Amino acid sequence: MNEVALIFGMFVATFSVRYLLFAVAGRVHFPPWLNTALGFVPPTVLTAIVAPAVLMPEGELWPSPANPWLLAALVAVVVALVRRDLLTTILVGMAAFMLLRFGLGL
Amino acid sequence: MSTTEFPMSVARRQAFLAGAKATIPLIVGAIPFGILFGTLAEPSGLSALGALAMSLIVFAGASQFIALGLLSAGAALPVIIATTLVVNLRHMLYAANLVPRIRHLPQRWRIPMAFGLTDETFAAVSSHYLQQEDDKALHWFYLGSFLAMYSNWVFCTALGVGLGKMFPDMTRWGLDFAMSVTFIGMVVPYLRSTPMWTAVIVSGAMAIATAGMPHKLGLMVAALCGIATGLSLQLLKRRTSAEQANSGVDKSEEAAQ
Numbered sequence: 226m227n228e229v230a231l232i233f234g235m236f237v238a239t240f241s242v243r244y245l246l247f248a249v250a251g252r253v254h255f256p257p258w259l260n261t262a263l264g265f266v267p268p269t270v271l272t273a274i275v276a277p278a279v280l281m282p283e284g285e286l287w288p289s290p291a292n293p294w295l296l297a298a299l300v301a302v303v304v305a306l307v308r309r310d311l312l313t314t315i316l317v318g319m320a321a322f323m324l325l326r327f328g329l330g331l
Numbered sequence: 332m333s334t335t336e337f338p339m340s341v342a343r344r345q346a347f348l349a350g351a352k353a354t355i356p357l358i359v360g361a362i363p364f365g366i367l368f369g370t371l372a373e374p375s376g377l378s379a380l381g382a383l384a385m386s387l388i389v390f391a392g393a394s395q396f397i398a399l400g401l402l403s404a405g406a407a408l409p410v411i412i413a414t415t416l417v418v419n420l421r422h423m424l425y426a427a428n429l430v431p432r433i434r435h436l437p438q439r440w441r442i443p444m445a446f447g448l449t450d451e452t453f454a455a456v457s458s459h460y461l462q463q464e465d466d467k468a469l470h471w472f473y474l475g476s477f478l479a480m481y482s483n484w485v486f487c488t489a490l491g492v493g494l495g496k497m498f499p500d501m502t503r504w505g506l507d508f509a510m511s512v513t514f515i516g517m518v519v520p521y522l523r524s525t526p527m528w529t530a531v532i533v534s535g536a537m538a539i540a541t542a543g544m545p546h547k548l549g550l551m552v553a554a555l556c557g558i559a560t561g562l563s564l565q566l567l568k569r570r571t572s573a574e575q576a577n578s579g580v581d582k583s584e585e586a587a588q
Contacts, residue, residue: 227408228377228378228380228381228384230408231381231385231398231408231411231412232381232384232385232388232389233388234408234411234412234415235385235389235391235394235395235398235411235412235415236388236389237412238394238412238413238415238416238419239389239390239391239394239415239419239422240445240446242416242419242420242422242423242426243419243422243423243425243426243445243446243448244426244441244442244445244446245423245426246423246426246427246430247426247429247430247433247441247442247444247445248438248441248445250430250433250434250441258562258566259427260431261562261565261566262558262559262561262562263424263427263428264428265526265527265530265557265558265561265562266421266424266425266427266428266554266558267425267428267453267454267457267517267518267521268517268518268521268522268527268530268531268534269530269531269533269534269553269554269557269558269561270421270424270534270550270554271450271514271517271518272514272518272531272534272535272538272553272557273534273535273537273538273549273550273553273554273557274393274510274511274514274538274550275511275514275515275518275535276534276535276536276538276539276553277538277539277542277549278508278510278511279508279511280539281539281542286539294508294511297508297512298511298512298515301511301512301515301516302515302519305515305516305518305519305520306519306522309519309520310356310516311356311357311360311513311516311517312355312356312359314512314515314516314519315356315359315360315509315512315513315516318508318511318512318515318516319508319509319512322508322512
């Protein structure tokens with residue numbers, strides 16, 4: 226594998242996607258409904274990444290109370306709903322995961 | 332001239348530092364990933380120098396991990412690059428979201444800002460933008476967030492490359508969960524309305540249903556389904572409340588008559 230070509234290709238694929246709309250900003254205006262739609266983007270995209278990661282951590286659907294990824298994720302959701310503080314959520318969620326997976330050996 | 336510039340430079344420095352500070356919780360979540368990426372690079376077939384160059388030049392966590400997975404599976408170069416493009420499409424949605432905020436800036440600002448448009452900086456910056464409607468130094472806040480995230484990402488990659496040589500079994504420590512828990516902490520503050528709850532639940536369910544789709548395309552399908560549901564409910568809600576307001580006016584007019 227040519228690493229220079231790989232990194233250059235990935236740079237182009239990443240930067241062009243990030244820059245395209247910034248480059249033309251000011252000439253393109255979005256209708257109000259599109260702005261409303263874009264407000265839904267971050268939470269839906271992030272959820273679409275998290276849901277398979279915790280419900281199918283090893284490739285197969287695993288909706289069980291013995292699934293440490295799912296249990297720790299639910300702990301994190303509850304902590305985030307109560308505290309709404311990112312660092313607390315990360316620390317408690319990671320502690321729950323480590324305890325379930327390595328402490329209890331789930 | 333210097334008397335007018337001095338308070339401006341203070342405002343810029345404060346915004347820059349505030350941006351870096353607001354990104355710290357997200358950086359904490361990214362630390363295990365940077366280390367993990369560096370650790371996994373050599374076993375996956377990417378040299379130590381290649382791993383560092385990728386973090387410095389590409390700067391896209393999810394794509395970098397997927398690239399390692401594809402490299403170790405023996406995928407061809409065009410497949411890895413096309414996958415990177417697909418995985419990064421969500422950044423175009425982030426960029427669209429930020430366009431009203433960067434419209435007034437010259438290209439010399441837009442280029443580094445685009446390069447630094449990660450999930451984490453977008454999250455930090457967009458929640459800051461929600462609070463600050465009109466602030467001339469907002470791009471300095473963005474720059475602070477980006478550079479804090481960037482330097483940490485490169486540093487952690489280097490650390491991981493070093494640790495990978497010392498502890499070859501580090502990848503079994505369950506650090507993959509750190510990304511999930513970070514994203515959960517980022518999503519929950521958005522959950523303040525029925526359309527948002529519904530959008531997130533639909534997106535999560537669709538992501539499970541489409542997990543078998545190639546090249547992580549299911550992620551885009553799931554997000555689009557969630558967005559469409561949320562948007563429909565939001566527009567419906569707006570229309571209903573507008574109708575209720577109108578009927579309220581009608582009733583008060585009737586009462587007056």
